[in-house]
Amino acid sequence: MIADSATSPPRASRRRAAAVRRRAVVAWLGGAAAYPSRAFGQEAALPVIGYLGSESPERYASRLAAFHTGLAEAGFVEGRNVAVAYRWADGQYGRLPALAADLAAQGVTAIIAPGGAEVVLAAKAASATIPIVFELGGDPIALGVVASLSRPGGNLTGVSSLSVGVTPKRLEFMHELLPKAPAWAAAVNPTSPTSRSQLKDLQAAAASLGVQLHGLRASAEEEFDALFTETRRLGAAGLVFSSDPYFAYRSHRLAELAVRHAVPAITQSRDFPLAGGLMSYGGDFEQSHRHTGLYAGRILKGERPAELPVQLVTKVELFVNLAAAARLGLAVPASILTSADTVVE
Incomplete structure (x- = not known):
């Protein structure tokens, strides 16, 4: 619902x-x-x-x-x-x-x-x-x-x-969800003209939050699975996706992998939480x-x-999937729920 x-x-x-x-x-x-x-x-x-x-x-x-x-x-x-x-x-x-x-x-x-x-x-x-x-x-x-x-x-x-401009805010939402997490992973598409600036902005946001950020790169679907396995291997609390059409148009695939690997993740597209992922924040x-x-x-x-x-x-718009949070054993704070445009239950 x-x-x-x-x-x-x-x-x-x-x-x-x-x-x-x-x-x-x-x-x-x-x-x-x-x-x-x-x-x-x-x-x-x-x-x-x-x-x-x-x-x-x-x-x-x-x-x-x-x-x-x-x-x-x-x-x-x-x-x-x-x-x-x-x-x-x-x-x-x-x-x-x-x-x-x-x-x-x-x-x-x-x-x-x-x-x-x-x-x-x-x-x-x-x-x-x-x-x-x-x-x-x-x-x-x-x-x-x-x-x-x-x-x-x-x-x-x-x-x-x-x-593109709100990419760092996704990291802030994830930090708000898990404030004690020491490290996060960020996914960028190296073929995108905005990938460098987005990663730089994410690194600046991580520094201001006092957390470590691991940059991960993927520009093809066959590289998606590695994004989640590497997030786990690095001990990162979750995965933040940069704004990129290639990721946005593959929201269902990313949601499937997020569920399979039990990795908290946030993307730009509402299609991600609607397909079973945790959160999205974007235009x-x-x-x-x-x-x-x-x-x-x-x-x-x-x-x-x-x-x-x-x-x-x-x-x-901010979309939050409470069912996905429950599967991950996460309690979404009221501050995020009150900010959400849509909550998927």
């Missing part, structure tokens, strides 16, 4: 919203595979936007549904008055530059680059003229994507959440992807990215 905070919508409303999202997912899944070939054929009369995904349609399902919700709010429905050409990297991020270049060569009206720094950097390298709408968890100025948040100044704009991905859809629609109506301010999704 999921118990929401007092500010959450009634359960019936949540169920209706979930049903709407499921119908949206079914709708685009039915056409997603066909649009790349149809978009420039019989659909040529429609404007075409390119959608650059780092994973597969299945892994993007909830994010895609939110994107299409925003697109519809702007007045555009796929197959009715806009076509979408999808390109999927299937977790092989090295393919992103070629996929982005392919979309640019097709002459799409805009490129949607959701899901992190790797995606937006590939899209940026592919074109200096095609409008690009990004969605990421880091600072687009620090990444060199835009000149400023209020006036991006080029062909890119989009949405940024706080997932609201549904809101950030919905805003991406809204911006795509505004660009289709003729607005220029240079004049569309980068939107900041400032909502950060």
